[in-house]
Amino acid sequence: MGKKTGPIGVFDSGYGGLTVLKEIVKELPQYDYIYLGDNGRAPYGIRSFETVYHYTLECVQHLFRMGCHLVVLACNTASAKALRTIQQNDLPGIDPEKRVLGIIRPTTEIVGDYSKSRQVGIFGTSGTVNSQSYPIEIEKFFPDITVYQQACPMWVPLVENNEYSSEGADYFINKYIRQLMVQSGDIDTIVLGCTHYPLLADKIQAHLPPDVTLLSQGTIAAKSLADYLERHPEMAAKCSTGGTREFYTTDDTETFDRQAGIFFEEPVSSKHLNL
Known part of the structure; x- marks a missing residue:
């Protein structure tokens, strides 16, 4: 008897991963999905490597227990600080047939296709920027590219407090753009290295x-997942295809549902999860 099929797990520290799930569902609507937002312990961007790893592993293991064979870390901080350790150290002991994927690598694999100047900028949380994950991964695929990074600590609070359309948002968007562009006037491609930032994309582009x-990760991650499942039919066969979506949060469900609808652009009804 083969193992029972299960949904694809999508994990984020909070709401941002819903911008990725939205694009994944558009690209691969046939699959079942479970989204887990660890809102009760967010934000991850300011936490240590060890804390982010511990929290991420705990959530991944919970998604495995819920029947997922494949989990996508739709979170740049978790992808930067926890993915490699989970893949190399934990999965062999948990179940060598399960898989955990991140969202940094798919972006770095294609960023060179967009840049003519070979000068690329990254906007991210402090945790993602300090991890150096983007420069390290881009170097593997495009060693001729120079990467400039800018941490944007005010952008996530702006989004989560529904201030992303305000004049205050313009101030902080312009501030971080100036801080990035002063590093090099030849930057011609910028990656939004946080899944909250697509809600600011129109304002960022305007400045x-x-x-x-400007590259957002949702579409890139969705196409990468579709490609992965095509190249790994044995994993695709383990993913159930009922077209269902379930949402879980470690915080208040009413607050989550209200905020999540903004990111997912559809009504969301979540269940509370104790970790």
Whole structure:
């Protein structure tokens, strides 16, 4: 008897991963999905490597217990600080047939296709920037590219407090853009290295020079997952195809549902999860 099929797990420290799940569902609507937001312990971006790893592993293991064979870390901080350790150290002992994927690598695999100047910028949380994950991964695929990074600690609070359309948002968007662009005037491609940032994308683009390309991760991650499942039919066969979506949060469900609807662009009804 083969193992029972199960949903694809999508994990984030909070709401941002819903911008990724939204695009994954568009690309692969046939699969079942479970989204887990660890809102009760967010934000991850300011926490230590050890804490992020511990929290992420705990959530991944919970998704495995819920029947997932494949989990996507739709969180840049978790992908930067926990993914490699989980893949190399934990999965062999938990179940060598299960898989955990991140969202940094799919972006770094294609960023060179967009940059003519070979000067690329990254906007991210302090945790993602300090991890150096983007420069390290981009170097593997495009050693001729120079990477410039800018931490944007005010952007996530702006989004989560529904201030992303306000004049205050313009101030902080312009501030971090200036801090990035002063590092190099030849940057022609910028990666939004946090899944909250797509909600600010229109404002960010408006403050950027018109010839700068802005890359959001949702579509990239969705196409990468579709490619992964095509290349690994044995994993695709373990993913159930009922077209269902379930949402879980470690915090208050009413607050989560209200906020999550903004990110997912559809009504969300979640269940509370104790970890």
